[in-house]
Amino acid sequence: MRSVIIDGYVDEPACLGVPPYISPYPRYIAGALIDAGVSAHDVHYYTIDQLRSEPRIIEVMDRADLIAVIAGLTVPGRYLNANPITLPEIGDFIARYNEKIIIGGPVRLNQESVLRNECVAKKDLEARIFDRLTEKSDTDRWRTTTEIKRWSVKGAHIIRQHPSFPNNMCEIETYRGCTRETHCSFCTEPLYQNSSREILEVVDEIKALYDFGARYFRLGRQPDLFTYKGIETNDGFKPNPSAIEKLYKGIRTAAPELRVLHMDNLNPATITEFPNESREIAKTIIKHHTPGDVAAMGVESGDPSVIRKNNLQLHPEDVIKAVELINEVGSRRGENGLPELLPGINLLHGLKGESKRTYQHNLELLQTIHDKGLLLRRINIRKAIKFKNTPLEETKTHINKKLFHNYRNTIKRKIEVPILKQIAPKGTTLKNILTETHHGQITLGRQIASYPLLIKIRGKLKLRIFIDAVVTNHNHRSLTAIPIEKQHNNHP
Ligand code: SF4
Structure with missing residues (x-):
């Protein structure tokens, strides 16, 4: 069974797979193929950029029995040296390979007609591939944690076929889905089935990747690293510092010569609700990670009306507390020249209740942070995409282009550049x-x-x-x- 995996790249709020990153998707798919009996030599992995520049890959695809295509940018960005797969390319693949192709990834969350085709996996691509090979069935389902335990290790070797190898960053999953009972209006994470991996299973995967030469790791595939293995309480999921310590220590033992160990995604509400546990976790991260790390926080808006109407959890004063705590623990300069761990802030526009005042509220929030001498490693401002099956889907919103443009420029000039000068002063x-x-x-x-x-x-x-x-x-x-x-x- 000759199989080809085409990585069209993913960029989701809680998962990145644009080179030099390699997301878990191709690794799990490779593992599912091998688990279903395909020889590792018959699993070929290429990125979409390789495919565009090397015509021989089309011949490999023509000869293959099964083609898996990973696609989906739910938070598209601009990339250096990488161009994600396009809808026309997906359409061409469907026309050319019809029966032997399965497409999946966060692509399923899009609404384009080409993606409603029956060769698009509506749940987990890796599970559908496994079932096609083992059960001869083509139904959609979520993969189980037991399967991921096997597939993450069995598919680890695929990183050697990545064009950035050995300098590729492995995005690692700890859990997915949202643990809140009510969800933010724009978010696609609740569309995933909640599933949490065991610490030892994550460590085993990192060991397997490390043994195949991986040296760069990011714990990025979860909405909030601080609540990984959290304890359910009446006030929400309480962070579990000993679990995070076990995770980081386990990774350091499994991959002693790793060169980068970073994180992504922290819900600032976790810090406001549980500051002591959060401080302990931040300290643990500093102890075991590598410097230049970023705790990206989904703040989304500083406008009380937007916060209320979109079911966001936290208010500007909470954000400031979270930024203070991460600065307090992480702003010391590390050996690679950058501070150990700094917060990032994500802001979102095009939400319910947005008005001219929203821009003012957001600027005030950022200005207060700056005036307090706190550092932000990045400010990410984007426009919300209305995904199917999210509360934002049916909402009519409008972004005033001129206002938005001026607002972004003001943030660049008054906040981002001055902070960057503090983070990496001349001479660093x-x-x-x-x-x-x-x-x-x-x-x-x-x-x-x-x-x-x-x-x-x-x-x-x-x-x-x-x-x-x-x-x-x-x-x-x-x-x-x-x-x-x-x-x-x-x-x-
Ligand atoms: S807290 Fe909000 S943004 Fe975070 S995963 Fe849940 S729904 Fe999404």
Whole structure:
């Protein structure tokens, strides 16, 4: 059974799979194929960018018995060196490969007609593939945690076929689904069945990936790392510091020479409700992670009316407390040149109840944070997408383009650039920058990290090498730097 996995990339609020990241999807699919009896030699993995540039891959697909295509950007961004799969490309695949193709990933959450085709998995792609091979059935279902325990390890070798290998970041799942009883109006996470992995199973997967050469890991596939293995109480899920300690210690033992261990996604409401447990967890993370880490927080809005109408959980004063706590524990500079752990803030527009005042409320919130001398590693502002089966689906909303544009520029000028100057002042040495592409006479590079800063270096340096460089200037979300160290091919 020759199989081909085409990675069209995913970008969800709680999962990233755009190179250099590799999401769990292709790894689980590879594991499901092998678990169903396919030989590992017959599992071929390519990214959509490889497919576009290497025509021979089409021949491999033509000869394959089964093709799995992963697709879905529920929070699309702009990517350096990567172009996600397009709907016309998916349409072409369906027309060409019809019976032998199955498409899945968060793509199922979209509403485009091409994606209503019966070859699109409505639940977990890996489960449907496994059932097709073992039961000869093509029904949609969620995978079980026992299956993920097996598939995550059996499919780990696939990372070696990723074009960024060995410099790819493995996105790791701890749990998915939302533990709240009522949900934020825009969010797609509650559409997933809640499932939480055991700590040892996560560690076993990391060990398997590490044994195949993975050195970069991000605990990114969950809506709130601090409530992983949390304890259910009347006030919500209480964080479980000893579980997080066990997880991080286990990872460090399984992957002793890892080069990056970062996190993603923290619900700031967890910090306001459980500050002591949250502080303990933040300290544990600092102890075992690598610096330059980011706790991205879904704040969404500082406007009380938007907060109420969209069932958001927290108010500006709560956000400030959460930002303070992460700063208190994590703002010390680490050995790679960046602070250990800083908060990020996500803001969302196009929600119910939004008005001109919303922009003002959000600016006031950010200004207060800045005035208090607190650091934010990133501010992500995006427009909400109305997904099917979310409360926002039927809501009529309007974004005033001019206002939005001015607001973003004000945030850049008054908040982002000044904070970036504090995070990486001129003269800071940033270590292990991977040179990735040329843009005219400039080399663009990034540290392999959660939300890496873009670093611009004058001159055309050799690509795919690691360098250290000194910061000379700041732009919005990027730095200019000059190399100071002899180039080295491997991250030390
Ligand atoms: S708390 Fe809100 S944003 Fe977070 S996962 Fe639940 S519904 Fe989504």
